[in-house]
Amino acid sequence: MxxxxxxxxxxxxxxxxxxxxxxxxxxxxxxxxxxxxxxxxxxxxxxxxxxxxxxxxxxxxxxxxxxxxxxxxxxxxxxxxxxxxxxxxxxxxxxxxxxxxxxxxxxxxxxxxxxxxxxxxxxxxxxxxxxxxxxxxVLGMPGLTAFLSLRAFGRMKAGETLFVSTAAGVVGSIVAQLAKLAGLKVIGSTGDDRKVEWLKEELKLDVAFNYKTTKVADVLKEHGPIDIYYDNVGGETLDVAFEHINKHGRIILCGFVTEYNKGERSSYGVKNLSSKAVSKTLSINGFVIWDIVDKEGLDAFQEEYRPLVEQGQIKYxxxxxxxxxxxxxxxxxxxxxxxxxxxxxxxxxx
CATH class of the missing domain: 3.90.180.10 (Medium-chain alcohol dehydrogenases, catalytic domain)
Structure with a gap:
């Protein structure tokens, strides 16, 4: 040919x-x-x-x-x-x-x-x-990221409150749904009113808001405190989460999209880390997905998570x-x- x-x-x-x-x-x-x-x-x-x-x-x-x-x-x-x-x-x-x-x-x-x-x-x-x-x-790396990181670091308990940023993204939306299935109250932020409606109407989040028109601090003050913050954005939102998280809270650092395109501009400096992490006895885990993958986790992903997607319990x-x-x-x-x-x-x- x-x-x-x-x-x-x-x-x-x-x-x-x-x-x-x-x-x-x-x-x-x-x-x-x-x-x-x-x-x-x-x-x-x-x-x-x-x-x-x-x-x-x-x-x-x-x-x-x-x-x-x-x-x-x-x-x-x-x-x-x-x-x-x-x-x-x-x-x-x-x-x-x-x-x-x-x-x-x-x-x-x-x-x-x-x-x-x-x-x-x-x-x-x-x-x-x-x-x-x-x-x-949802059945690939983003799904694996959400499932395994919550499994490794979330220690979710029914009745707790989880806040996830970029909740309408693929990882954030899976985190939100897994938390709802585990009996948690879920707060999600996104940057578009259309996405807010999807989070409320389709994913049934307890609280969903547009961070461009509503301050994160105001939402967490009203609907928090939170027990878990799943961070996809870094920057100011992470800083605010330190203020509104309970003692023994868990912070899972998945991404920092607010920093990706700053180029030579300086990054946002987190101000509340040193004062809050110690006094609140927080667990803070950053991760790269391939560092937390093991056979047990992969088996659980296939046996526990994949059917949720194929049966429509995890929407995407x-x-x-x-x-x-x-x-x-x-x-x-x-x-x-x-x-x-x-x-x-x-x-x-x-």
């Missing part, structure tokens, strides 16, 4: 603030090609990308490689990488057959790619009653985009709060 174009999103330059479509992330439709029938597989599999996962943590991979972090830096001039859900086209590995769906944990943002088991390629079974794209969201939303050319804009829109739930891009048919 004649080589065909291999559409890609190239990471062109390190952004100082918000990434700019066409400057830092660039769509290229004809700069690379691939011979589907003759490409070398190196004992692995040639795949066609179906879904690309967009996640806030990826902004941290767009940095100078000399700066160390928990996630590897993407390489300037190369395709951007993230979790991708793909379909096998050809294979030299007996564990992967044409037609199989697979997850590439660090897949290229390209239409076709070659992966091996050494790249972490794993076979997927189509889930019951939900889309294959849920492997990028996807903000889905279509096509490679839209990815840079979709990535920026995620940081502007335009997504509801998980952001995923469909780049080819299942």
């Amino acid at each position: 004649t080589p065909i174009p291999n559409s890609r999103i190239i990471y062109k330059a390190v952004p100082k603030g918000f990434p700019v479509p066409g400057e830092h992330l660039v769509y290229e439709s004809n700069s690379a090609s691939i011979d589907i029938d003759n490409a070398r597989l190196h004992g692995g599999a040639l795949v066609r990308t179906v879904y690309i996962s967009l996640d806030p943590y990826l902004r941290g991979t767009m940095r100078d490689p000399s700066i160390q972090s928990y996630a590897a830096a993407n390489q300037v001039g190369e395709p951007m990488k993230s979790r991708t859900i793909c379909k096998v086209i050809r294979s030299e590995d007996p564990d992967f057959n044409p037609g199989d769906y697979v997850l590439a944990p660090n897949g290229d943002w390209s239409l076709h790619a070659v992966f091996t088991k050494a790249d972490g390629l794993t076979k997927l079974q189509k889930p019951a009653n939900v889309s294959l794209s849920t492997y990028a969201g 939303q996807e903000t889905r985009y279509q096509g490679f050319e839209i990815i840079p804009e979709a990535f920026l829109a995620m940081f502007n709060g335009e997504n509801l739930g998980k952001t995923v891009v469909a780049v080819s048919e299942e």
Whole structure:
């Protein structure tokens, strides 16, 4: 077969603030090609990308490689990488057959790619009653993050109060629902009135509010104190949580999205940490998901959590985009709060 174009999103330059479509992330439709029938597989599999996962943590991979972090830096001039859900086209590995769906944990943002088991390629079974794209969201790393971090650090008890920021995001919404199922009162913040309504009407949160129009401190003063704060944003919200958390409270640090695009601007300094953490005997846990994964946790995820999703007890939303050319804009829109739930891009048919 004649080589065909291999559409890609190239990471062109390190952004100082918000990434700019066409400057830092660039769509290229004809700069690379691939011979589907003759490409070398190196004992692995040639795949066609179906879904690309967009996640806030990826902004941290767009940095100078000399700066160390928990996630590897993407390489300037190369395709951007993230979790991708793909379909096998050809294979030299007996564990992967044409037609199989697979997850590439660090897949290229390209239409076709070659992966091996050494790249972490794993076979997927189509889930019951939900889309294959849920492997990028509620049945994938975000779901695992919410489930295992609550399991490891939450020590949830019925009757307690949990506050979660970015409650309409995929991790926050799962945390909120797991807490409700465990009998907790749940307070959730988000930055959009449409999302507030979803949290109230669909997820049945006890309190949901728009932090852009209502002060976090006012809500926690009225509806707190809280026993658990699940933090996805950092900054001032974290500082306020220290003021309104009970003795022996738990703070789970999952993300700090308010800091991701500040560039050279100084980060928000948490003022209440030293005075409140000691006097209130708080447990504060930051984590990277792969550091808390073990066989027992993975088994519990499959046996306890997955059925909740497939049976509709854990609700989810996807903000889905279509096509490679839209990815840079979709990535920026995620940081502007335009997504509801998980952001995923469909780049080819299942």
